[in-house]
Amino acid sequence: MSEEVMDRILEKCKDNPEFAECFDHLLKLCQRAAQLGFSNEELANTCLMGWMIGIDPSLGEMIDAMSKISKMGLDIVEK
Numbered sequence: 001m002s003e004e005v006m007d008r009i010l011e012k013c014k015d016n017p018e019f020a021e022c023f024d025h026l027l028k029l030c031q032r033a034a035q036l037g038f039s040n041e042e043l044a045n046t047c048l049m050g051w052m053i054g055i056d057p058s059l060g061e062m063i064d065a066m067s068k069i070s071k072m073g074l075d076i077v078e079k
Contacts, residue, residue: 013020033043053060
């Protein structure tokens with residue numbers, strides 16, 4: 001954990017109530033994930049995926065399509 005990063009986060013929380021609310025939700029969800037057995041690596045990958053979809057919503061659409069294909073029992077093949 002970086003003290004510098006936490007200081008930056010806390011400053012943003014002071015200036016932006018919506019950011020503070022999101023930080024609070026993330027903190028609580030991460031605690032719950034740890035209790036349920038998520039590894040640090042699994043949690044980091046999940047959060048990164050969510051962040052990437054937030055930056056580019058079309059990635060979420062692609063993941064949904066891949067999930068539907070997988071549920072149909074089809075393989076996703078690259079050529």
